[in-house]
Amino acid sequence: MALRVYNTLSRKKETFETLEEGKVSMYVCGPTVYDSAHVGHAMSSLVFDIIRRYLEFSGYEVRHVMNYTDVDDKIIERANHEGVDPIELAERYINQYDQHVKELNILPATVYPRATEEISRIVKMVQELGEAEYAYAVDGDVYFRVERDEDYGKLSGQKTEDMQAGARLEVDDRKESHMDFALWKSAKPGEPSWESPWGKGRPGWHIECSVMSMHHLGEQIDIHGGGNDLVFPHHENEIAQTESLTGKPFARYWMHNGMLRFAGEKMSKSIGNLITISDFLAENEADMLRLMVLSSNYRHPLTFSEDVIAQSKQALERMRAALRPAFSDAKGASAEKLQALKDQKQNTHNAFKEAMEDDFNTASALGSIFDLVRIINQARDAKAIDEELKPAQTEVRDLTSVLGLRLEHREVQSSEVNGFVELLVEIRERLREDKQWELTDLVRDKLAELGIVLEDTKDATSWRWK
RNA sequence: GGCGACGUGGCCAAGCGGUAAGGCAAGGGUCUGCAAAACCCUGAUCACGAGUUCGAAUCUCGUCGUCGCCUCCA
Numbered sequence: 001m002a003l004r005v006y007n008t009l010s011r012k013k014e015t016f017e018t019l020e021e022g023k024v025s026m027y028v029c030g031p032t033v034y035d036s037a038h039v040g041h042a043m044s045s046l047v048f049d050i051i052r053r054y055l056e057f058s059g060y061e062v063r064h065v066m067n068y069t070d071v072d073d074k075i076i077e078r079a080n081h082e083g084v085d086p087i088e089l090a091e092r093y094i095n096q097y098d099q100h101v102k103e104l105n106i107l108p109a110t111v112y113p114r115a116t117e118e119i120s121r122i123v124k125m126v127q128e129l130g131e132a133e134y135a136y137a138v139d140g141d142v143y144f145r146v147e148r149d150e151d152y153g154k155l156s157g158q159k160t161e162d163m164q165a166g167a168r169l170e171v172d173d174r175k176e177s178h179m180d181f182a183l184w185k186s187a188k189p190g191e192p193s194w195e196s197p198w199g200k201g202r203p204g205w206h207i208e209c210s211v212m213s214m215h216h217l218g219e220q221i222d223i224h225g226g227g228n229d230l231v232f233p234h235h236e237n238e239i240a241q242t243e244s245l246t247g248k249p250f251a252r253y254w255m256h257n258g259m260l261r262f263a264g265e266k267m268s269k270s271i272g273n274l275i276t277i278s279d280f281l282a283e284n285e286a287d288m289l290r291l292m293v294l295s296s297n298y299r300h301p302l303t304f305s306e307d308v309i310a311q312s313k314q315a316l317e318r319m320r321a322a323l324r325p326a327f328s329d330a331k332g333a334s335a336e337k338l339q340a341l342k343d344q345k346q347n348t349h350n351a352f353k354e355a356m357e358d359d360f361n362t363a364s365a366l367g368s369i370f371d372l373v374r375i376i377n378q379a380r381d382a383k384a385i386d387e388e389l390k391p392a393q394t395e396v397r398d399l400t401s402v403l404g405l406r407l408e409h410r411e412v413q414s415s416e417v418n419g420f421v422e423l424l425v426e427i428r429e430r431l432r433e434d435k436q437w438e439l440t441d442l443v444r445d446k447l448a449e450l451g452i453v454l455e456d457t458k459d460a461t462s463w464r465w466k
Numbered sequence: 467g468g469c470g471a472c473g474u475g476g477c478c479a480a481g482c483g484g485u486a487a488g489g490c491a492a493g494g495g496u497c498u499g500c501a502a503a504a505c506c507c508u509g510a511u512c513a514c515g516a517g518u519u520c521g522a523a524u525c526u527c528g529u530c531g532u533c534g535c536c537u538c539c540a
Contacts, residue, residue: 011470031540044540074538153469158536162468181537205538227540232469237537258471259534268539295479295489300472301533307477311490315478318489321503351487355480364480367488374488374505381497381505437499444501455502462503 003058005223006299006359008231008254009155013359018222019252024055024062025217027251028109029209029226029234032069033093034078038274039289039304040260040267041097042104044227046290047257047298049106049404051225054356057402065216066109067209068094070116071202076191086192087116100277104286105404111216115208119194122203122211125245126183126196134244138174140186140199146179149240155254156232181237183207206237213250214242224251228299229266231256258301267304275304287405288312294362294403315370319400320407322373323393326386328460333384341379345392348372352399362403369399409465421452425461432456 003016018024028048031041045066052062070090079086094114101108115122126142129135134149135142146152146160153159160179182204187193193200213221219242226235235254242250259266262273280289291312296302333341351368355361376392400407428443444454451466 029540032538037540041540047540072538156535157469159468162536179537225540228471229535229539232535233537234539257540259540261533264533266534266539270538291489292478297480303478305477307490311478314491315489317503324503361480363478363489364487367480370488377504432499435499441500448502453502456498456500457503458498 003357004359005253005255007252008228008235008256014253016253018060019220022060024060024223025221026052026055026062026064026223026225027209027213027217027221028064028066028224029230030066030068030112031093031097032072032074033090033097034072034074035093035269036276036278037093037097037100038267038269038276039280040227040274042100042277042280042289043260043293043302044257045101045106046104046293046404048225048255049104050290050294050298050362051223051255051360052107053402053404054360062110063217064107064109065111065113065213067212068097068112068114069205069208070094070114071192072205080190090114090116096278100281103281104277104289105406107404113212113216115203115212116192118208118211118215119203121215122207123184123194123196125207125211125214125241126203128245129183129241132245134241135183136176137184137198140201141174141182142184142198142204143175143180144183144237144241145176146181146240147177149244152179152240153236155236155239158232158236181206181233183241206234207241209234210238210242210250213238214246219246219250220248221251223253223255225255225257228256228258257298261301261303262305264303266301284309284313285316287316287407290404291316291366294366294405296363298360298362316405316407319369319373319396319405320409322376322396323407324380324462326380326384326389327457329458330380330383330385333379333382333388337379337382337384338388341375341384341388341392344372344375345395348399349395352402356402365399365403369396372396421447421463425454425463428454429461432461 004013005016006013026048031037052064055062068090071086075086075090079089082089126135129144130137130142133145135144184196184198184201184207185204186198187200187202191202193202213224224235239250261267262275265271265273267274288309292302292304292308295312348368348371352365355364355368372392372395376389376396379389379392397407424443424447428440431440431443447454447463452463453466454461454463
């Protein structure tokens, strides 16, 4: 089996071959930190975390870079509004995102570069582009000369002549062409700025990623990723800048995740139809969001809704149930059942890999895991003992952890609370022996109100947090 | 106007030419003091139309609908 990856550049799935055997360099565009991140940002980070985890599972050593854009118009605007320093504002939201990364069980990137820490290299690259006549300066601003880049538009399939000038932004007639984009912006009074050959200013949006990618990963990289809203202009422009300078293909595989939708539209800060990651995690487990992402194709839009959240919650519970121990009266399952268990373990393992190798088909991979879940539960029902269930359960744990699922219940337990619950369960078991059903049910109902679920079997009771 | 994606059972969703995975929900059972969980059973011909083919959800063309991008955007 060979891993196949959809490449936005060729619009096809291609066999995955890295620049260097056994190693993957991956650059993912991170958020612009002017406000709290929403679950759409989380989706993107989750998608690339899953991709990374699978690559590592496959034996690759992954060098993963995710940047923070920590200087831009919105950050400045917001900082002025709040009366704080823009750099500090960015710092605040970077820290918050770092925290979300932990909470969402996203593996930390190898490096988290920031635009403001790469200014000298950015200036250097802009200068070099100028020397090669790919850039020109006007009143302290520097623009990229799109016309000089003959294959401009190859990523997004746009032809420069078909693009509507000023569709959303006013046309700046100081530019040679409306297509030209800023590499360097002159500073207005009060804005954060750095010295440069063109006067005080700051980097344009696209140049930072070119510079940081080259600095941390080299002139050519294996995977460049981000949301598909970045295809044009951001990634198109990154290609233009980088390849014009190096003369080499920038990234081998351009990978883009679909947008998260909410109420029928793309979730975005400008529309305002967003759920922040903090809000989501206050009510739900991180695994639920991850399962939502896993349930659909990463390139397609995913609709966020209460229904889908509830469905993910239940599906997660089903997975956890498969990991529960044997029944207390287990005495060993039939040879036939054990063979079925063994077969399905192998089938699931193979099907999982096959699905993931096909451009990370996580929905199909999940399906294969659920097939094993059913067989495990059947075996348990057929009196399999723990040792018999163990290999298959370990397989479920292994595969779900490749997907980044924790499958643990929310950490509510202080040991004290656990002790009290166990005491209640123990007393209730005595009541059950005496068939005091009213009291028995009362305890169960009251605990349910506190978020604790009791499940009785003939002679034992297990409990868990809801 | 240009570029692109999508439309599969009540909901989410896989499928890439050979007669529809999986999850959620629902109904009926088994188990059980009851409940829950688990297990078993039940349900779709794939937006619409035409075409290619022995054969199409899967290929082609068209129609309708939804969405994304066209310099703020994960």
